[in-house]
Amino acid sequence: MKLIRLLLTCLIALILLAGCWDRSEINDIAFVVATGVDKGKKNKFLYSVQIPLPSSMGGAGSSGGGGGTSGEGPFLVAQGNGGNERQGIEEIQTKLSRRIYLGHRRVHIIGDSLAKEGIKKSLNAIFTQPRSRISTFLLISKGDAVKLLKTQPRMEQYSGEGMREMSKNSINMTAREALQDLSREGKDMVIPIVNSAGTTKDDKNKKEVQMESFAVFKDDKLAFSSNTNESEGILWLFEKMQKKSASFPVAKDEEISVQIFENQTEPSFKIVDGKPTFLLTVRAAGVLFENEPNYRIEDPKTYRLIISKMESQIKEQIQAILNHAHSQGIDVFGFGWYLFKNNHHEWEHNWKNDWQKTLPNLKVTVKVDADIQRTTNIGIIEKE
Structure with missing residues (x-):
C-alpha cells in the first residue's frame, strides 16, 4: 500500500511539474550593459539604456557607431521619461521589441546637473530593481549622461565597457559602497567624473570617454569637482x-x-x-x-x-x-x-x-x- 501511494505521488508530481512554465528565449531579451539618468522636465528624470546589438558586432577594430533607437552600429541607446526608474524603464520598453533585462548592467551614470540636486533616489532605484547588481559602478558625467552612452570609443565596441574598465582602475565606487557611505556617520562620497573629448585637436568629431576628475559630495549632493592636484591627492x-x-x-x-x-x-x-x-x-x-x-x-x-x-x-x-x-x-x-x-x-x-x-x-x-x-x-x- 505504501508503495502504491509513493508511485501515485511521483506520478502526480511528474504530470504537474513537467515542462518549462517561465522560459525566456535569449532572442527575446535586450541585455542592458549601462544606464544613465539625467534631470528631465517637470521634476521628472530622463533615463537612458545602452544595449549591445550582437548582429552588428564584428571583430576587434570593426567600425560602427550607435545612438538613439535607430540600431545603427554595435549598440543602441533608448530613452524614457519618468518620476522614477521603473516608470522610465517602462516607457523605454514601449519602444523595444525585446524585454529589458538589467542583470548585466555594469555602469550607471548620473548627470552632473541631477547630482547637484541629490542622487539618493537614483541609487535607491538600483536596489529596488530585482535583478540589478549592487556591484554596478557609479560615475558622474560632465554634462548629460546620455551623451556618454552614445559615444562610440575606438578601443571598445561600446562606451559602457570602456567606462567599466576605467572604473576598475580608479576608486571603484559601486552602488553598494555609495549607499554605505551615505549611511555612514562622518563619511562623504567621492565618485569619478567621466567626460567625452576628442582624441586630437584635428579630429574633434571622434570622441573618446575620459575619466578626468572626481565629484566630491556633501551628503548626497554634488558639492564640487576636484582639480588636477586634488585628484592626485x-x-x-x-x-x-x-x-x-x-x-x-x-x-x-x-x-x-x-x-x-x-x-x-x-x-x-x-x-x-x-x-x-x-x-x-x-x-x-x-x-x-x-x-x-x-x-x-x-x-x-x-x-x-x-x-x-x-x-x-x-x-x-x-x-x-x-x-x-x-x-x-x-x-x-x-x-x-x-x-x-x-x-x-x-x-x-x-x-x-x-x-x-x-x-x-x-x-x-x-x-x-x-x-x-x-x-x-x-x-x-x-x-x-
Whole structure:
C-alpha cells in the first residue's frame, strides 16, 4: 500500500511539474550593459539604456557607431521619461521589441546637473530593481549622461565597457559602497567624473570617454569637482596610485617619473584638549622610469633630494583636497567614521552633532614616507 501511494505521488508530481512554465528565449531579451539618468522636465528624470546589438558586432577594430533607437552600429541607446526608474524603464520598453533585462548592467551614470540636486533616489532605484547588481559602478558625467552612452570609443565596441574598465582602475565606487557611505556617520562620497573629448585637436568629431576628475559630495549632493592636484591627492588617500605613474619636479623645467607599486595610507588620532587631532601616514614606493636631469641616485645626497621632492608634492596634493573639502564641511576621507569605529562613546556624545562645523578647524598632519626601490638604466652613467 505504501508503495502504491509513493508511485501515485511521483506520478502526480511528474504530470504537474513537467515542462518549462517561465522560459525566456535569449532572442527575446535586450541585455542592458549601462544606464544613465539625467534631470528631465517637470521634476521628472530622463533615463537612458545602452544595449549591445550582437548582429552588428564584428571583430576587434570593426567600425560602427550607435545612438538613439535607430540600431545603427554595435549598440543602441533608448530613452524614457519618468518620476522614477521603473516608470522610465517602462516607457523605454514601449519602444523595444525585446524585454529589458538589467542583470548585466555594469555602469550607471548620473548627470552632473541631477547630482547637484541629490542622487539618493537614483541609487535607491538600483536596489529596488530585482535583478540589478549592487556591484554596478557609479560615475558622474560632465554634462548629460546620455551623451556618454552614445559615444562610440575606438578601443571598445561600446562606451559602457570602456567606462567599466576605467572604473576598475580608479576608486571603484559601486552602488553598494555609495549607499554605505551615505549611511555612514562622518563619511562623504567621492565618485569619478567621466567626460567625452576628442582624441586630437584635428579630429574633434571622434570622441573618446575620459575619466578626468572626481565629484566630491556633501551628503548626497554634488558639492564640487576636484582639480588636477586634488585628484592626485584623492588617489593617494584611497590607496589607488598602484600601477600609476607620478611625475615630480626636481629642477627647473625638469622632472622625474616614478611608477608606483606601493601606496598605503594609515590614519591615527589622539585627543588634545577634548578635540581629536589626526596623523595620516602615507607610504609610497616605486620604480624610477624617467630621469630628465640625469641624476645619479646612487649618491646619498641626490637620493635624499629626490625623495624630499616626492614627499613634498604628495603631501601638498593630499592637503589640497583635505583643505578644500574640510572648508565646506565635507569629510572626504572619513575621519568621522574612523572616530565612530575607534572611539564610539566620544563620537556619540561630543563630536557627532557638530562634526561638519568642526571639520574646517580639524588638525590633520600628513606624513609621507617615499622610496625609490629600483631604477631603469636611464640616468645611470657607467664608468669605463
